[in-house]
Amino acid sequence: MTTRPQERKAVGVDPDIKARNLKRLRRNEGQVRGLQKMVSEDRYCADVLTQISAVHEALRAVGRELMRNHLKHCAASAIRSSEHEAGVMYDELVDLMYTHSR
Amino acid sequence: MTTRPQERKAVGVDPDIKARNLKRLRRNEGQVRGLQKMVSEDRYCADVLTQISAVHEALRAVGRELMRNHLKHCAASAIRSSEHEAGVMYDELVDLMYTHSR
Amino acid sequence: MTTRPQERKAVGVDPDIKARNLKRLRRNEGQVRGLQKMVSEDRYCADVLTQISAVHEALRAVGRELMRNHLKHCAASAIRSSEHEAGVMYDELVDLMYTHSR
Amino acid sequence: MTTRPQERKAVGVDPDIKARNLKRLRRNEGQVRGLQKMVSEDRYCADVLTQISAVHEALRAVGRELMRNHLKHCAASAIRSSEHEAGVMYDELVDLMYTHSR
Numbered sequence: 001m002t003t004r005p006q007e008r009k010a011v012g013v014d015p016d017i018k019a020r021n022l023k024r025l026r027r028n029e030g031q032v033r034g035l036q037k038m039v040s041e042d043r044y045c046a047d048v049l050t051q052i053s054a055v056h057e058a059l060r061a062v063g064r065e066l067m068r069n070h071l072k073h074c075a076a077s078a079i080r081s082s083e084h085e086a087g088v089m090y091d092e093l094v095d096l097m098y099t100h101s102r
Numbered sequence: 103m104t105t106r107p108q109e110r111k112a113v114g115v116d117p118d119i120k121a122r123n124l125k126r127l128r129r130n131e132g133q134v135r136g137l138q139k140m141v142s143e144d145r146y147c148a149d150v151l152t153q154i155s156a157v158h159e160a161l162r163a164v165g166r167e168l169m170r171n172h173l174k175h176c177a178a179s180a181i182r183s184s185e186h187e188a189g190v191m192y193d194e195l196v197d198l199m200y201t202h203s204r
Numbered sequence: 205m206t207t208r209p210q211e212r213k214a215v216g217v218d219p220d221i222k223a224r225n226l227k228r229l230r231r232n233e234g235q236v237r238g239l240q241k242m243v244s245e246d247r248y249c250a251d252v253l254t255q256i257s258a259v260h261e262a263l264r265a266v267g268r269e270l271m272r273n274h275l276k277h278c279a280a281s282a283i284r285s286s287e288h289e290a291g292v293m294y295d296e297l298v299d300l301m302y303t304h305s306r
Numbered sequence: 307m308t309t310r311p312q313e314r315k316a317v318g319v320d321p322d323i324k325a326r327n328l329k330r331l332r333r334n335e336g337q338v339r340g341l342q343k344m345v346s347e348d349r350y351c352a353d354v355l356t357q358i359s360a361v362h363e364a365l366r367a368v369g370r371e372l373m374r375n376h377l378k379h380c381a382a383s384a385i386r387s388s389e390h391e392a393g394v395m396y397d398e399l400v401d402l403m404y405t406h407s408r
Contacts, residue, residue, distance in 0.1 A: 070147035274351035
């Protein structure tokens, strides 16, 4: 597969973290299929809502690992390279934290 | 399939809402598979994190529909039946809102 | 003081809850003043951020009590009165939960 | 005033950001007093809840500025100094993002 230009790559992903995240995301997929089953069986809404919040929690755990990896590799490398690149990175990080990561 | 005792049922689920929620959850499953692909291809962490927040947003849309349905049917019926049942329902709703639904 | 037309009133506020909420909000005001002191003394950002999250938590505790009161009085009364008023209330509640209460 | 040992200091706070944050926090204090007034006047719960979410939003704006400053100064300096200090900083940042900053 050719890398499309918009497909930016991560640098220095720890293979353990990658494996752990993939495992988590596969469990996550199962949780979402579980939600479909609950909805198609007309399960009690409050129970489905509780299960939805478990999926949010699991996604946040993946996000947390990715964020730590991002700080350790991409962010650290930008911060160490130049004031300009560091500044762009701070803005990106703050956006991720306050806009996206919830 | 026999209903296990812990499987509480929803009452009065609108078939349109049910269909819409199932459609959304299937798209959601696709998004989670997309995340697995991004992680296995070492895509840039910030892009994966942005995609994770799209999944959170999509799940919240499902939660919102379920919550509205829950209010309209289960909650309204409890609130109309007795002070005791209404009180139990208020506690459940407040818990769902502040503990689970984020 | 004359009530301006846009000032909608709560019905049936429990005096204990009201007193507890006022007490909490006064403590909250103190917390915000504490934040000002921390910022003017150039306290470590992470410590200020941790304190900010304590203020969020305290505000959520007030919100939770208000929401329970809202469900018990205004919402219950709308739900018991007519299908139309109930429907307007469900929309308002879902908006409060998913848009405002975070 | 003597600095107590637990009072860690921020380094390199931009005076403009500091002034802006103090201004925001004073407005914030006014908002919390406005909430007290609303509660003591028995204002409609949904209106108070909407106002509470405005306070959350305003606090997040302060947090955002502090976080950017934290990244630019304390975090960047730790990341540039040693692998060990950088590692401690990544953990602190991820904690702030996922545990505290909401």
